[in-house]
Amino acid sequence: MRDFWQWMFSPSRRGPMLIAPALIMLFVMNIFPLMWSFGLSFFHYKASSIQPPRFAGLYYYEKVLTDPVVWERMQTTALIVAMSVLLQLIIGFALAMMFEKKFPLRREILMLVLTPMMLSFVAVGVFFKLFYEPTFGLLSQAYSYFSGEPLTLLATQWGAVWGIVIADAWMWSPFVMLLVLAGLVSVPDYLYEAAEVDRASKWKRFITVTFPYVRGLLLLALLFRTIETFKIFDVVYLITNGGPGTSTETIAVYVYRVAFQFFKTSQSSALSYILLFIVIVLTNLYLYFVKKRGEEG
Amino acid sequence: MSVLLSLFSKKERRLREAGWGWTLFAGIISLIYFFPVLWIIMTAFKTRADALATPPVFFFTPTLENFVAVFYRVAQTGGGEAISTGMGGFFFNSIFVASAGVFLALIIGTLASYGFSRYPLKGNDTYLFVVLTTRMLPPIIVIIPIFLMFRMVGLSGSYIGVILLYAAFNLPFSIWMMKSFFDELSPDVEDSARMDGSSEFGVFFKMCIPQLKAGLAATAVFAVILTWNEFLFALLLTSTDTRTVPVAMARTIGGEIGVEWGLLAAIITLFLVPVFAVTYLLQNHLLRGVTFGTIKK
Amino acid sequence: MSTIQVTNLTKRFGDMLAVSGVDLDVAAGEVLCLLGPSGCGKTTTLRMIAGLETTTDGEVRIAGKRVNEISPSERDIAMVFQFYALYPSLTVAENLGFPLHHDKLPQSEIDHLVSEVARKLALTDVLHRLPGYLAEGEKQRVAVARAIIRDPNCFLFDEPLSRLDVELRQTMRGQIKEILDGLSKATVIVTHDQLEALTMADRIAVMRDGKIEQVASPHDIFTKPKNLFVAGFIGTPAMNLQEAVLTGYEAGMGTFQVANQTVAIAVNPAVQNLASGASVTLGIRPRAYDIISEAADDTFSAEVDLIEPMGAETLIHMMESDTDVRVVVDRTVHLTQGERVHMRCRPDQAHVFNTEGNRVFS
Structure with a gap:
């Protein structure tokens, strides 16, 4: 028994021993289920029926990839991602500039801005649903006060898209701000001083000194938020539930529908694998830039 | 002298002094940004009439009736005595499930991160990539097979199932976070402890862990909040007995008799208290936390 | 004329007196070294001359003009920073040309000046590299080249050699001395290394606790130390x-x-x-x-x-x-x-x- 322990904890086995429990857990709870559903995607299977699965080959992949509905959902998702991430970058950058100064109560005021990203999607969904409420929602009332017309934001397609984008951008702009701020405060003082001595204009100072230090983090923020927003589910589910019609149904909401409302298990599995592929590519890209930044810094 | 030295050798930039004027400006902008949260909290203290008033009421006599209503309602039948709404149980579930899941994830994750940091394997980066990918995946594609699997082995709706799932959900986060802390720790201290005859367990528990207390606490608290906020898994895998607060909130929105905004606001307000506290405590680790430990500064 | 005059220069950080009552007079073509142990106020003095730090009291005159209220960019000075302060996103050539943009020179003129200064400091081969890919000695030369590329009122060096290894330091000492000799500008060099001061300076100002202990030629500082501090500080092994x-x-x-x-x-x-x-x-x-x-x-x-x-x-x-x-x-x-x-x-x-x-x- 003693020998066994010695064998197990020999220095060369220490690394594998330490990470084994984690890998086992991830395998059981994540990787195995994914592999299983990968298998399911090649069979005809419905979670709601008791019929045994039948082999289907690439049928569901073909079906999913040629399904105009899937492409439509992808477009909706892309639209929301593009609008929301762009808004996050703009607002986040502006907020970061505001906090790149020393002033009394800075920490406390920063708190106010940082809070949204720590909130639950459900809470955020509720906030904005309350805001958009047609009769007594604050936004609707403000709108009708100025225009004289009632606002039913979520009743139109573009209104609903904006409704989601505003909520998501509000929640995640602080994330971008945090990254940009980290970049802004990492610029060494002496570079600003050198630029000052070298008589550089304000704009030139921003381009040659400030921006290079923010650029990397801005790119990381863009990628990270793109990956995260691509998965957008909770906010959509709560604010519009995909409506009006299916005009704000994102791909994640669509997969949810296919899997848990129509119980088309095989089809949803095939669709999942396409999403998985996209996320892996984006994550790889993200980690590549993280590593690059680490090596440069 | 040390005062002077620290002025020049400090890594972080000396931010420009902006004074109280900037406090006022940033304070107003931040308050506007924070307003949705404020509005919900205000709504929680309003009577039903105030909450639905047009035009909106900004000044009102606060009432606690919504908070009472969160936990008790008047029975429709019988003598009209107060009966529990079950919300207390949901709060308990949220706390219990989050703490247990995080506790499990943290033990396994810390060991693994120590392994990844100190005993890199061949293909270490690949393992770490796989670990992170499981976290970056859209939850919807992970949940489909897990849902089926749990239903098969009868874990659906049980505490064990949810806790296991949340442990797996927090594991990648814990590994990446803790690894980033381990990477910052110089291994010299550990080597020196080994020279002095400390066992491997001694090195880990007596050298590493005490130095990483703050990091460990930050990771734990962050993971608890992520779990606390989680919606989709809870929506699909909890039963009436194990339901968490976000799911209960979402159900309140979809209530049959119209949305009880005051009640909902009160639930959210209670739900947000720990989030506020944690955000304030974690301010210095926020960047690392929201990027899963991939970006430290 | 390129001169620097400093009278009764004083700097206070909160309760701490970092520099107190410093008087200096640097003639055109003269190299003055501010020498002292770390924390003696020498860098603060230099930064006040550059305008990077405000003065609590006293006066700074550059080329005969009072500059206390003038920003660094208007003082027309060139400075070499301790950490070189090369712009990381610009190539060496762009770094060198950077100080010239203010004068709105035509690009051909800039290119000419850049290649000239690059030749002088043996940087021609690395002109198209980014600072991140330079050796420490090359970075240092770029920093010096960027300072001497234009015709400023004076030169300021903040610990210019502190990041180089011993061997490079020796060669650079001679090289900087040679370059400065040909420029006839008032120059102030801050250093904590007495060998650097003794070899490069025309005159040395020894500082301690924010005050100047002695200003004299390297020879006189060594042979006629004014007090115990200077006597003990200069010379290895110590007196x-x-x-x-x-x-x-x-x-x-x-x-x-x-x-x-x-x-x-x-x-x-x-x-x-x-x-x-x-x-x-x-x-x-x-x-x-x-x-x-x-x-x-x-x-x-x-x-x-x-x-x-x-x-x-x-x-x-x-x-x-x-x-x-x-x-x-x-x-x-x-x-x-x-x-x-x-x-x-x-x-x-x-x-x-x-x-x-x-x-x-x-």
Whole structure:
């Protein structure tokens, strides 16, 4: 028994021993289920029926990839991602500039801005649903006060898209701000001083000194938020539930529908694998830039 | 002298002094940004009439009736005595499930991160990539097979199932976070402890862990909040007995008799208290936390 | 004319007085080194001259003009920073041309100046590289080149060589000296390395605790230190400073009671003005002693405690009644530990400091 322990904890086995429990857990709870559903995607299977699965080959992949509905959902998702991430970058950058100064109560005021990203999607969904409420929602009332017309934001397609984008951008702009701020405060003082001595204009100072230090983090923020927003589910589910019609149904909401409302298990599995592929590519890209930044810094 | 030295050798930039004027400006902008949260909290203290008033009421006599209503309602039948709404149980579930899941994830994750940091394997980066990918995946594609699997082995709706799932959900986060802390720790201290005859367990528990207390606490608290906020898994895998607060909130929105905004606001307000506290405590680790430990500064 | 005048310059950080009442006068073409231990206020002084730090009191004049209220960019100065401050996203050539953009020169003119300065500092081969891919020595040369590319009122160097290794430091010292000689600008160099100051400066200002202790030529700083601090700070190995009591003076020879021995030493005639029995500090450099075979009136004896070979020379630590005396001898001199030796100070090499710590001289 003693020998066994010695064998197990020999220095060369220490690394594998330490990470084994984690890998086992991830395998059981994540990787195995994914592999299983990968298998399911090649069979005809419905979670709601008791019929045994039948082999289907690439049928569901073909079906999913040629399904105009899937492409439509992808477009909706892309639209929301593009609008929301762009808004996050703009607002986040502006907020970061505001906090790149020393002033009394800075920490406390920063708190106010940082809070949204720590909130639950459900809470955020509720906030904005309350805001958009047609009769007594604050936004609707403000709108009708100025225009004289009632606002039913979520009743139109573009209104609903904006409704989601505003909520998501509000929640995640602080994330971008945090990254940009980290970049802004990492610029060494002496570079600003050198630029000052070298008589550089304000704009030139921003381009040659400030921006290079923010650029990397801005790119990381863009990628990270793109990956995260691509998965957008909770906010959509709560604010519009995909409506009006299916005009704000994102791909994640669509997969949810296919899997848990129509119980088309095989089809949803095939669709999942396409999403998985996209996320892996984006994550790889993200980690590549993280590593690059680490090596440069 | 040390005062002077620290002025020049400090890594972080000396931010420009902006004074109280900037406090006022940033304070107003931040308050506007924070307003949705404020509005919900205000709504929680309003009577039903105030909450639905047009035009909106900004000044009102606060009432606690919504908070009472969160936990008790008047029975429709019988003598009209107060009966529990079950919300207390949901709060308990949220706390219990989050703490247990995080506790499990943290033990396994810390060991693994120590392994990844100190005993890199061949293909270490690949393992770490796989670990992170499981976290970056859209939850919807992970949940489909897990849902089926749990239903098969009868874990659906049980505490064990949810806790296991949340442990797996927090594991990648814990590994990446803790690894980033381990990477910052110089291994010299550990080597020196080994020279002095400390066992491997001694090195880990007596050298590493005490130095990483703050990091460990930050990771734990962050993971608890992520779990606390989680919606989709809870929506699909909890039963009436194990339901968490976000799911209960979402159900309140979809209530049959119209949305009880005051009640909902009160639930959210209670739900947000720990989030506020944690955000304030974690301010210095926020960047690392929201990027899963991939970006430290 | 390119000059710098500083009068009564003072800087306060909160309660701390970082620089107090500094007066400096740098003529055109002159190189002045601000030398002192870390935290002595030398960098703060330089930054106030550059305008990167506001002054609490006093005046800075560059080229005869008061510049206290003027921003660094309007002072028309060039500065080399301790960490070089190369713009990381610009190539070497762009870094060099950067200070010229303000003058709205045509690109061809900029290119010409860049290639010229690059030739001067051997940077032609790396012009298209980013600073991140340069060796430390190359970065340093880029920083210097960027400073000398234009025709500013004066040059300021903040610890320019502190990040280089010993060998590079030696070559760069000579190179910077050579470049500065050809420019006839007022130059201030901040350093904590006395060798750097002694080799590059026309004059050295030794600072301590925010005050200037002495301003003089490298030669005078070394041979005529104004007080105990300068005497102890300049020179390696450091000057021997021994407590002594003056017991008599006659015809250029002072008699001192040092560590229970009576020694006659040739000293400055001003010593005769001190009262007999006055406590003084004797300052004698380790290289000012000769080892003598026999004891005499003018020798001091001590026991060899530790022998440190330094190559061409050998540093001997001697002990006598708890006082440590360091002597540098030629490597051909062989001594053994525990041996008792006699040594004599060479004429005019002994300094006498009074109880206030000031050198007694006339």
